[in-house]
Amino acid sequence: MTTLDPPFKWRREKLGAGVWEHRGKVAIAGYGHSPVDRRWDETSMDKTLGAYSILACQKAMDDAGVTADQIDGVVCCPTTIAGASGGAASNWAPRPFFAPPYDSEWGLTRVNAKWLIDQMHLPNVKFAPSSVPTIGEMVGLAAQAVGDGLCTTCLVIYPTGNLTGRYRRGGENAEDYAKGERQWTVPWGNHGGNDFINIFPHNQYCITYGGTHDDVAPFVINQHRNGLLTPWGFNANHGIPQLTLEDYVTSRFILKPLRIWDCDRPVNASAAYLFTTAERAKDMKQPPIYVLNHSQHNFKPRSTQPVLDEIEMWTDHAARLMYEGAGLGPEDVDIFNPYDGYSTMTQFFLEAFQWHGVKRGDSFAFYAGDIRVEGPHPFSSSGGNLGNGRTRTAMYTDSIQQLRGTAGRRQVRVRADTALCAFTTPSSGGWIMLGKHPS
Amino acid sequence: MPKVIPVADPLSKPFWDAVNQKKLLLQFCSGCRRLQYPIRDRCADCGSAEKLGWKEVRGRGHISTYIIIEDGRLDRRMSDQPYNLALVTMDEDPGINFYANLPGTPVDKVPVGAPVEVVFEEVAPGQLIHEWRAVQ
Numbered sequence: 001m002t003t004l005d006p007p008f009k010w011r012r013e014k015l016g017a018g019v020w021e022h023r024g025k026v027a028i029a030g031y032g033h034s035p036v037d038r039r040w041d042e043t044s045m046d047k048t049l050g051a052y053s054i055l056a057c058q059k060a061m062d063d064a065g066v067t068a069d070q071i072d073g074v075v076c077c078p079t080t081i082a083g084a085s086g087g088a089a090s091n092w093a094p095r096p097f098f099a100p101p102y103d104s105e106w107g108l109t110r111v112n113a114k115w116l117i118d119q120m121h122l123p124n125v126k127f128a129p130s131s132v133p134t135i136g137e138m139v140g141l142a143a144q145a146v147g148d149g150l151c152t153t154c155l156v157i158y159p160t161g162n163l164t165g166r167y168r169r170g171g172e173n174a175e176d177y178a179k180g181e182r183q184w185t186v187p188w189g190n191h192g193g194n195d196f197i198n199i200f201p202h203n204q205y206c207i208t209y210g211g212t213h214d215d216v217a218p219f220v221i222n223q224h225r226n227g228l229l230t231p232w233g234f235n236a237n238h239g240i241p242q243l244t245l246e247d248y249v250t251s252r253f254i255l256k257p258l259r260i261w262d263c264d265r266p267v268n269a270s271a272a273y274l275f276t277t278a279e280r281a282k283d284m285k286q287p288p289i290y291v292l293n294h295s296q297h298n299f300k301p302r303s304t305q306p307v308l309d310e311i312e313m314w315t316d317h318a319a320r321l322m323y324e325g326a327g328l329g330p331e332d333v334d335i336f337n338p339y340d341g342y343s344t345m346t347q348f349f350l351e352a353f354q355w356h357g358v359k360r361g362d363s364f365a366f367y368a369g370d371i372r373v374e375g376p377h378p379f380s381s382s383g384g385n386l387g388n389g390r391t392r393t394a395m396y397t398d399s400i401q402q403l404r405g406t407a408g409r410r411q412v413r414v415r416a417d418t419a420l421c422a423f424t425t426p427s428s429g430g431w432i433m434l435g436k437h438p439s
Numbered sequence: 440m441p442k443v444i445p446v447a448d449p450l451s452k453p454f455w456d457a458v459n460q461k462k463l464l465l466q467f468c469s470g471c472r473r474l475q476y477p478i479r480d481r482c483a484d485c486g487s488a489e490k491l492g493w494k495e496v497r498g499r500g501h502i503s504t505y506i507i508i509e510d511g512r513l514d515r516r517m518s519d520q521p522y523n524l525a526l527v528t529m530d531e532d533p534g535i536n537f538y539a540n541l542p543g544t545p546v547d548k549v550p551v552g553a554p555v556e557v558v559f560e561e562v563a564p565g566q567l568i569h570e571w572r573a574v575q
């Protein structure tokens with residue numbers, strides 16, 4: 001695989017680098033979603049994470065009008081989304097494996113480029129890195145690879161697996177001892193994760209600016225509404241009723257004040273995107289959606305727990321970095337799809353990027369206004385992960401659809417020429433800016 | 440209350456040895472004149488490993504905010520749920536913070552803003568951890 005994996009600098013994480021050198025010269029020409037299941041049923045071999053990834057790739061290729069022999073890049077995230085604490089919900093072993101190609105974890109609980117290239121018989125791949133970050137950064141990796149000429153027609157795949165069992169209730173979370181970084185957090189009950197990282201700053205946010213936790217309810221409810229308007233999403237396909245305010249405020253706590261509805265629902269699904277050069281995209285089936293910039297960030301707190309000041313500093317930095325590289329400002333962003341995997345972090349992004357003029361401390365009032373897709377402030381028109389399940393891709397797909405004008409019942413009534421979207425936490429991840437026009 | 444037991448590594452051993460003697464010993468960078476916790480291999484500010492030494496602190500702080508763990512993921516703490524998890528800032532340098540279960544404070548009766556003092560709690564034979572108790 002070494003020839004497919006050249007050393008290559010792709011991260012854009014420094015301020016002062018100016019407008020992205022490939023701005024408008026890279027495009028997304030297709031996307032595809034598998035069905036979104038709650039879990040793999042452990043018997044249907046056409047519903048495995050691998051089968052779903054192949055299906056998503058085929059849909060993305062069909063959407064773009066590209067054939068298998070044209071694919072020369074494959075960027076696939078090979079890790080499970082549950083990480084080291086996944087336990088039985090994210091590892092098939094020690095259960096016996098199946099006949100090839102399901103004779104290992106590959107294809108069942110994780111998917112990588114090599115497995116996909118073999119199964120899909122892609123004969124001309126020349127770029128397929130083996131070390132690939134999650135979707136928030138991999139879209140930047142792919143955009144840079146296409147811009148730099150490492151490949152021209154690149155599939156970008158993000159599989160999110162989920163088996164039977166309580167999510168993240170195994171592995172190191174089942175151990176009696178806390179080693180490494182966990183020695184500083186786990187003895188007091190912090191199992192680690194974005195729920196803990198963001199709930200304390202969220203509490204500090206409520207103290208600093210006024211408001212209470214349940215002031216996020218209108219946002220969560222609207223995410224569910226947008227999710228029900230998303231034909232491929234989990235909620236829209238599983239008879240999930242519209243969440244009401246009463247449902248929300250009477251729901252059980254996970255990490256009080258964090259409620260169950262503040263957390264996205266793990267699913268078994270895959271999505272794929274087709275990145276190509278702007279030149280080639282012009283001859284493909286869909287109008288190109290241009291990449292105007294990608295950026296990444298990675299911050300560490302000074303002490304045990306990130307605090308509000310740090311979160312605000314980090315997200316301000318991410319906003320400056322993205323706007324600088326895109327050559328755009330807050331007033332230029334039409335569609336805004338920040339990450340919402342826990343509802344308590346989204347306000348930090350909204351305020352940092354100052355979308356629709358929202359400044360620090362303004363989010364709860366903004367949420368209480370009209371944020372429906374039909375209205376003047378169609379915030380997070382994707383429905384995100386709260387509305388569609390933890391695919392971490394709704395933000396990207398909705399952005400593409402809004403710019404194409406194909407978002408159906410979610411299509412915004414305001415201008416939709418640019419879209420800013422992310423899978424990122426305040427501390428680490430990446431952003432991507434898309435445009436209907438190359439400049 | 441079976442808490443998860445911390446495992447010292449070569450870097451953190453002086454810290455945990457001090458905790459086991461009921462002392463709170465943090466890293467201190469002589470270049471930056473700054474305390475550091477958790478324990479790291481170099482100063483997060485200047486990057487120096489050589490300038491990092493140790494300094495005993497008083498173990499006084501304040502409760503910044505708290506949550507209640509109702510449905511956590513740690514097997515060992517399931518029987519404790521629900522329990523308080525507070526964020527404590529240290530008076531000598533409020534940029535340093537600690538987690539605390541606040542022994543003695545009833546669940547969800549946490550006095551935000553109240554002063555706390557460090558106490559030491561045995562989580563396994565011979566292994567203490569630093570906890571924080573509200574002082575009213």
Ligand SMILES: [Zn+2]
Nearest residue numbers: 468471482485
């Ligand atoms: Zn220093």
